[in-house]
Structures are given as structure tokens and as C-alpha cells.
Amino acid sequence: NKYMDLYDNSHYRLNILTNEWVLVTPHRTKRPWQGKKESLxxxxxxxxxxxxxxxxxxxxxxxxxxxxxxxxYSFVNDFSALLPEVATxxxxxxxxxxxxxxxxxxxVCFSPDHSxxxxxxxxxEIEKVISLWQKEYKELGNLPDINHVLxxxxxxxxxxxxxxxxxxxxxxxxxxxxxxxxxxxxxxxYWNQHQRSILEDYIQQEIEANERIIxxxxxxxxxxxxxxxxxxxxxxxxxxxxxxxxELDESQKRSFAEIIKTVTILYDNLFETxxxxxxxxxxxxxxxxxxxxxxxxMSFYPPLLRSxxxxxxxxxxxxxxxxxxxxxxxxAADTLKQLPTTHYSQNPN
Amino acid sequence: NKYMDLYDNSHYRLNILTNEWVLVTPHRTKRPWQGKKESLxxxxxxxxxxxxxxxxxxxxxxxxxxxxxxxxYSFVNDFSALLPEVATxxxxxxxxxxxxxxxxxxxVCFSPDHSxxxxxxxxxEIEKVISLWQKEYKELGNLPDINHVLxxxxxxxxxxxxxxxxxxxxxxxxxxxxxxxxxxxxxxxYWNQHQRSILEDYIQQEIEANERIIxxxxxxxxxxxxxxxxxxxxxxxxxxxxxxxxELDESQKRSFAEIIKTVTILYDNLFETxxxxxxxxxxxxxxxxxxxxxxxxMSFYPPLLRSxxxxxxxxxxxxxxxxxxxxxxxxAADTLKQLPTTHYSQNPN
Ligand SMILES: O=P(O)(O)O[C@H]1O[C@H](CO)[C@@H](O)[C@H](O)[C@H]1O
Ligand SMILES: O=P(O)(O)O[C@H]1O[C@H](CO)[C@@H](O)[C@H](O)[C@H]1O
Numbered sequence: 001n002k003y004m005d006l007y008d009n010s011h012y013r014l015n016i017l018t019n020e021w022v023l024v025t026p027h028r029t030k031r032p033w034q035g036k037k038e039s040l041x042x043x044x045x046x047x048x049x050x051x052x053x054x055x056x057x058x059x060x061x062x063x064x065x066x067x068x069x070x071x072x073y074s075f076v077n078d079f080s081a082l083l084p085e086v087a088t089x090x091x092x093x094x095x096x097x098x099x100x101x102x103x104x105x106x107x108v109c110f111s112p113d114h115s116x117x118x119x120x121x122x123x124x125e126i127e128k129v130i131s132l133w134q135k136e137y138k139e140l141g142n143l144p145d146i147n148h149v150l151x152x153x154x155x156x157x158x159x160x161x162x163x164x165x166x167x168x169x170x171x172x173x174x175x176x177x178x179x180x181x182x183x184x185x186x187x188x189x190y191w192n193q194h195q196r197s198i199l200e201d202y203i204q205q206e207i208e209a210n211e212r213i214i215x216x217x218x219x220x221x222x223x224x225x226x227x228x229x230x231x232x233x234x235x236x237x238x239x240x241x242x243x244x245x246x247e248l249d250e251s252q253k254r255s256f257a258e259i260i261k262t263v264t265i266l267y268d269n270l271f272e273t274x275x276x277x278x279x280x281x282x283x284x285x286x287x288x289x290x291x292x293x294x295x296x297x298m299s300f301y302p303p304l305l306r307s308x309x310x311x312x313x314x315x316x317x318x319x320x321x322x323x324x325x326x327x328x329x330x331x332a333a334d335t336l337k338q339l340p341t342t343h344y345s346q347n348p349n
Numbered sequence: 350n351k352y353m354d355l356y357d358n359s360h361y362r363l364n365i366l367t368n369e370w371v372l373v374t375p376h377r378t379k380r381p382w383q384g385k386k387e388s389l390x391x392x393x394x395x396x397x398x399x400x401x402x403x404x405x406x407x408x409x410x411x412x413x414x415x416x417x418x419x420x421x422y423s424f425v426n427d428f429s430a431l432l433p434e435v436a437t438x439x440x441x442x443x444x445x446x447x448x449x450x451x452x453x454x455x456x457v458c459f460s461p462d463h464s465x466x467x468x469x470x471x472x473x474e475i476e477k478v479i480s481l482w483q484k485e486y487k488e489l490g491n492l493p494d495i496n497h498v499l500x501x502x503x504x505x506x507x508x509x510x511x512x513x514x515x516x517x518x519x520x521x522x523x524x525x526x527x528x529x530x531x532x533x534x535x536x537x538x539y540w541n542q543h544q545r546s547i548l549e550d551y552i553q554q555e556i557e558a559n560e561r562i563i564x565x566x567x568x569x570x571x572x573x574x575x576x577x578x579x580x581x582x583x584x585x586x587x588x589x590x591x592x593x594x595x596e597l598d599e600s601q602k603r604s605f606a607e608i609i610k611t612v613t614i615l616y617d618n619l620f621e622t623x624x625x626x627x628x629x630x631x632x633x634x635x636x637x638x639x640x641x642x643x644x645x646x647m648s649f650y651p652p653l654l655r656s657x658x659x660x661x662x663x664x665x666x667x668x669x670x671x672x673x674x675x676x677x678x679x680x681a682a683d684t685l686k687q688l689p690t691t692h693y694s695q696n697p698n
Contacts, residue, residue, distance in 0.1 A: 009435040014446040031428030035511030079380030097363040160662025162384030177670035280669030313509025320629030321526035
């Protein structure tokens with residue numbers, strides 16, 4: 001490897017989408033770990049749990065009852081952080097500045113089956129989840145006061161998820177939030193200069209280098225970004241620019257479902273555990289403007305570092321200085337791509 | 350309260366030091382918590398632990414032996430993330446950009462006594478810790494290739510701390526890291542416009558408002574910043590601008606020690622547990638330039654939200670959008686300032 005010196009020494013890498021740097025310190029993994037061990041997630045759940053507020057037909061905390069849904073199902077979050085109506089107020093008291101914010105929060109159940117997760121769902125079932133995401137992105141995005149729609153999943157108790165029923169969330173809101181704004185800025189600057197998607201050009205370079213690619217199909221790529229922060233961070237993106245998931249045709253939707261399944265299977269196989277992560281889809285704002293510069297992508301931020309019970313802590317230095325990682329993106333990619341593509345629970349032994 | 354509408358509704362607040370917004374959603378605490386519970390930290394440790402690599406006279410992982418120190422003691426981290434010598438290399442392959450980084454990582458033992466923590470140390474002992482921080486900040490900062498010195502403490506297993514022996518860390522480095530740079534930019538912009546410290550003016554407004562002040566002494570203030578991200582986030586700062594801890598005179602050092610003790614006692618008393626946090630001191634870069642715009646401050650980022658075992662998760666929405674908090678800064682300040690100022694372990698009952 002012609003950059004061996006760099007990869008053996010501490011260095012910074014630039015996230016071209018947020019324009020922020022991550023510190024990479026490859027030799028740090030040699031340090032012994034005597035710190036916190038997470039408890040392992042509970043083993044295989046039942047397909048139906050009478051006490052689960054997301055299972056079909058069950059009562060939720062709000063008192064509402066879920067329909068007997070048999071496809072992906074969405075509803076307004078009973079404890080929405082953002083509400084459609086707020087007293088609009090600006091509070092500009094010199095150095096204390098506030099502004100009100102409105103929005104809609106929804107829950108998306110991926111399946112009626114309480115025991116499933118994305119890696120063990122069928123591809124056709126994942127396609128239906130994507131279809132519901134598309135519908136929500138379009139409908140919410142069309143509302144007059146919704147300029148940004150964030151679709152995400154917190155998976156696993158250590159990611160703050162309080163219910164193992166397969167589900168994700170959508171927070172749709174009036175403002176464009178910080179992380180999205182950073183990406184808007186970088187995508188737009190490159191587009192204005194080159195009339196091309198920065199992500200499309202980057203993906204092309206990645207495919208040529210073939211050092212960080214995890215999976216590739218007709219329409220999508222999964223890779224460990226050059227600037228990955230989380231140990232086994234992965235980004236899934238269409239190889240050719242699509243501004244949002246609403247542009248996916250049937251064959252692209254299939255490719256997207258396939259690659260989501262592949263990545264989450266590799267994750268589960270890494271430590272033979274139901275792999276925790278937060279995943280989010282960044283895509284064009286829904287502010288009514290055209291966004292030719294946008295290139296949607298789904299990022300997975302998984303906390304585990306050494307094993308199913310030892311995670312990476314983003315604390316101290318990371319909070320006051322900048323993110324820092326202990327293995328290189330190339331090491332993570334090497335490990336992930338060598339794993340079997342069949343889920344470990346489906347092994348004959 | 351004249352801003353009741355705002356405080357009852359979701360809103361954004363601006364962090365004037367980083368120029369980033371935090372989403373405040375006060376009604377979210379009504380949501381029941383069925384998610385992860387942390388395990389409680391082990392009860393009171395021994396004053397000496399033969400297996401601890403930080404206790405005086407013990408062997409460390411590297412094979413070195415600690416001296417029989419009886420005052421705060423610092424040494425170079427055996428598993429430093431940053432090293433003084435690196436092959437200097439820029440890797441500017443178009444959209445994959447990297448640059449090497451050098452530095453020095455140190456460990457600072459606060460006390461020879463394995464069982465102590467800042468809140469139960471004597472004020473004179475905390476003053477000695479501050480003196481050692483001053484010495485390190487000056488000595489490291491004077492090195493030719495060190496332009497930034499970050500002093501921080503990760504406290505508690507849930508903050509990634511692997512050893513309960515009272516200690517903090519110092520990561521000194523060539524580059525000025527992201528979070529520090531953001532603050533440099535805001536402090537400088539305000540200084541250029543007003544010839545005043547933005548933090549000094551803000552603190553004056555906070556003292557007048559008296560809604561978020563936790564503690565005040567002759568020289569220092571402790572408050573929940575208007576833009577706090579973590580539930581019980583606190584900032585300690587000198588009321589009058591000091592660019593770095595090296596400018597502290599003896600009486601200011603005493604005030605700093607006193608207020609550190611007060612804040613950490615309130616923390617421990619909140620849930621009657623040894624309160625976990627990451628604390629960091631942001632101060633003037635050591636790049637050889639004058640930094641009249643700087644105003645040093647120590648921030649505490651504690652993860653606990655509802656109890657000693659239920660923390661706030663910065664996941665999903667927070668990772669892909671922006672930080673979000675569930676209680677207002679005013680609620681947090683109210684709670685903290687009403688707590689007893691004597692450590693709960695020293696109660697007669
Ligand atoms: O250096 P330590 O205490 O072993 O490690 C801890 O602090 C570091 C600096 O904040 C973090 O990067 C690590 O993730 C954390 O576990
Ligand atoms: O909405 P939930 O699943 O109850 O809550 C979870 O996701 C939210 C959005 O990422 C976070 O703000 C919470 O801290 C987390 O516990």
C-alpha cells in the first residue's frame with residue numbers, strides 16, 4: 001500500500017460532505033480494555049409480544065390501538081418531540097437566542113413480526129419498508145411547513161431504542177437541521193463548480209480504488225467512507241445521483257433493499273450478535289426548491305468496536321476536540337467484506 | 350415567566366460559542382422509559398488498589414512503575430493516541446484528503462488516594478490539581494509543534510473511563526481541533542466587533558437574569574448554559590475574561606477549586622451516585638499568537654437524564670440532524686441549585 005506511512009501513523013481525514021475532520025489513530029487498538037462491558041442483547045424474541053406497544057392489535061401508551069397490520073405500518077409518535085402547532089416566537093435577547101420549531105414525528109413499524117430485524121427480513125419485505133419511506137417522505141415533504149424529513153432507525157438498547165420490535169422513526173420539521181445543512185453546503189459548492197454530484201465523483205474514485213467497498217450491485221454501493229467516524233461505519237448510496245428516495249424506480253428499489261440486507265447481515269455476522277446502530281437517510285430538503293446537487297445516502301453509525309460488548313466511547317477528547325477513531329476505514333472494510341453473506345442464525349450447525 | 354410559551358414548546362437555541370443550534374423539546378420527558386438501564390457504579394473503592402495501574406508504586410501496563418507520589422502526578426500516556434514524531438505526509442487524492450498529525454498525550458492523577466473523586470477532595474487538593482494543569486498547559490504549549498492543549502476528564506464507566514482512580518487526561522497537538530476552532534471563530538468575531546469577550550458579556554447577562562446560575566463566588570460563575578445540550582450540562586468560567594488557566598492568580602485559583610468542588614457535589618447529590626461526566630477546559634490556543642479574544646471555560650457534559658441508571662442517548666436524530674434535549678436549561682438549573690451543598694456521603698444518617 002503506497003500510503004502505508006499515513007495509515008500507520010495518526011492522521012486527520014476530511015469528511016467532504018460535512019467539511020469536518022476526523023482523527024485516525026490506528027495504533028490505539030493495542031491498548032488493553034479494562035473498561036465498561038455492555039450486556040448482550042436478549043436472545044431471539046417471540047413473533048408476537050402481548051406487552052409490546054408496536055405489535056398489531058395491541059394498545060399503545062397513548063391508549064390508541066394498533067390495527068392488525070400485515071405490511072409496514074406508520075403512525076404519529078405518541079410522544080412526538082416536534083408538534084405541528086407551536087406559538088411562533090423569536091427570542092432574540094442579545095446573547096440568548098431562541099426560535100420556535102414545529103414538525104411531525106412518526107414511527108414506522110417495519111413488520112408485524114416482533115422477532116424480525118432488517119437482516120433477517122426478506123428482500124421483498126424490505127422493499128415494502130422502502131415504499132413506505134417513499135410515501136412518508138413525499139407526503140410529509142409536501143406539507144407547507146415541512147422543509148426537512150429525516151428517516152432513521154435506532155437499533156438496539158445501547159442505541160437508546162426502547163423496544164425491540166423492528167421499527168424506525170421519521171422526524172419531519174420546518175428548519176433544516178445542522179448536520180443536513182453542512183451537507184447541503186458541500187454538495188451545493190461542488191455542484192456549482194462542476195455541475196456534478198460530489199458523492200457520485202467520490203463513489204467513482206472508491207470503486208476504482210476498491211479498498212473500502214463492502215458491496216456493490218447494479219445500482220448501489222456500500223462502503224466504509226474514507227472519513228468514517230464510527231468503527232464500522234458504512235454508507236449506502238446509489239452509484240448514479242438520485243436526489244431522494246422518491247426517485248427510486250422499481251429495480252433501484254430492489255437494489256437498495258438487497259444492499260440494506262447485505263450490510264446488516266455483515267454487521268450481525270461481525271460479532272455474531274444483533275448489531276446495534278443508528279442509521280439515517282440524508283436526502284434533498286423538502287423546501288419546494290429544486291435540489292440537483294443532492295445525492296441521497298443512508299449512513300450506519302454502529303458503536304461496537306472490539307466485540308459484542310465493547311463499544312467505542314465518543315467522550316472527552318471527542319466532545320471537546322473532534323471525533324477520533326481507533327482503526328482505519330480500510331481495516332474495517334477488510335474485516336466486513338470477508339464475512340459470510342448468510343446470516344449466522346441460518347447456519348446449519 | 351415572560352417566555353413561557355417558548356419554554357413550553359419545542360424550540361431551537363443558539364450556542365453563541367460554536368454557532369450551532371440545539372433543539373429543546375420540554376414535553377418529551379412525559380414519555381415513559383422502557384429502554385436501557387445502566388448498571389450502578391461499584392460502591393466506595395479502597396484508598397489503595399494493588400491492581401490499579403495509577404496507584405503510587407504500582408506497575409503500569411507499559412511496565413513502568415509509578416513513583417510513590419503524594420501530590421497530583423502526570424506522565425505520558427502508555428497508549429497515546431498522538432505521538433510527537435510522525436511521518437509528515439499530505440494525502441490529497443482529490444476527494445480523499447488526509448494529513449498527518451502529531452502530539453503528546455498525558456495522564457494526570459488527581460490524587461494518590463484511589464478512592465477519591467473531585468467532589469470529595471479538599472479544596473487545597475483541587476488547587477494542586479489546577480496547579481499541575483497550569484504547569485502542563487504552559488510546558489506543553491511552549492513546545493514548538495504544540496498549538497492546542499486539551500485538558501479533560503472522563504469520569505465513570507459509562508463515560509468510557511476504564512479506571513476509577515481519580516484522573517484526567519491531556520491531549521496536546523499540532524492542529525487546532527474542530528470544536529476549538531468553532532469557538533475561536535465566534536470569540537474572535539465578537540472581539541473584533543466589540544473589543545470585548547463574548548463570554549464575559551454573556552455571563553453578565555446571565556448574572557442579571559439569574560435563571561440559570563448554579564453557583565457564584567468572587568471570581569467564578571457556574572451556570573447551565575442557555576444552549577446546553579446535555580441534560581445537566583454546566584459551564585464554569587471566570588466572571589472577568591482570562592484567556593487561559595495560566596493567568597489564574599492564587600485567589601482566582603482558590604475560587605476555581607471551590608466552584609469545581611461545589612458543582613461536582615451538586616452532581617453527586619442529584620441522584621446520590623458518583624455522577625459520570627466528561628469535563629473539558631477550552632482555552633487559548635498555544636500557537637504563539639496573542640489571543641485577547643479568548644475566555645477560558647470548563648464544561649461538564651454529563652449523560653444522566655432521569656436517574657442514576659437512565660441516561661440521555663445522543664443517537665439517531667441527534668447524529669443525523671442536531672442535538673436535542675428533553676428538559677430546559679432553566680429546569681436543570683432549578684433542580685441543581687436547590688440541592689444540598691454537602692456531599693451526600695457525608696450526611697450523618
Ligand atoms: O484514553 P482512555 O481513557 O483509555 O479512553 C477514553 O478516552 C478517550 C479520549 O476521550 C476516548 O477516545 C476513548 O474512547 C475512551 O474510552
Ligand atoms: O424516540 P425514542 O426511540 O423513545 O428515543 C430515542 O430516539 C430519539 C431520537 O433519536 C432520541 O432523542 C432519544 O434520546 C432516544 O432514546
